[in-house]
Amino acid sequence: MDYFHAHIYWENQNQRNLAISLRDKLKELGCPLGQVIDKPIGPHPLPMYQVNYSTKNATEVEEFLSDKDLTVLLHHDTGNHIEDHTKRVRWIGKKLDLDIEWLKSIS
Secondary structure, eight states: OOEEEEEEEOSSHHHHHHHHHTHHHHHHTTOOBOOOBOSOBTTBSSOEEEEEEETTTHHHHHHHHTTSSSEEEEEEOSSOHHHHHHTSEEEESSOOOOOHHHHHHHO
16 A cells, blocks of 8 residues: 655645645545644745545545645655655645755755
């Protein structure tokens, strides 16, 4: 089974409210959720929270996130942080520049 992360980002209060409103449905879809982080952290240039999912619910999760007018990073979770955030990545909404140097510093 493959495992994935989605990072749901926001740039303003309206987007934050929308992002937070998705959490209940994501839980219903079987996704463990990370804490809400209201500032850039690690390689992430905007506030966000992480969603964990797998091949079991990937289609439902990604379809649910696809039309929400938010920026969402989707990537594999293989343990290779650099490849997961560069080669095994897809975006919903606008692509953001991640701090890959930060990832290199922890690898």
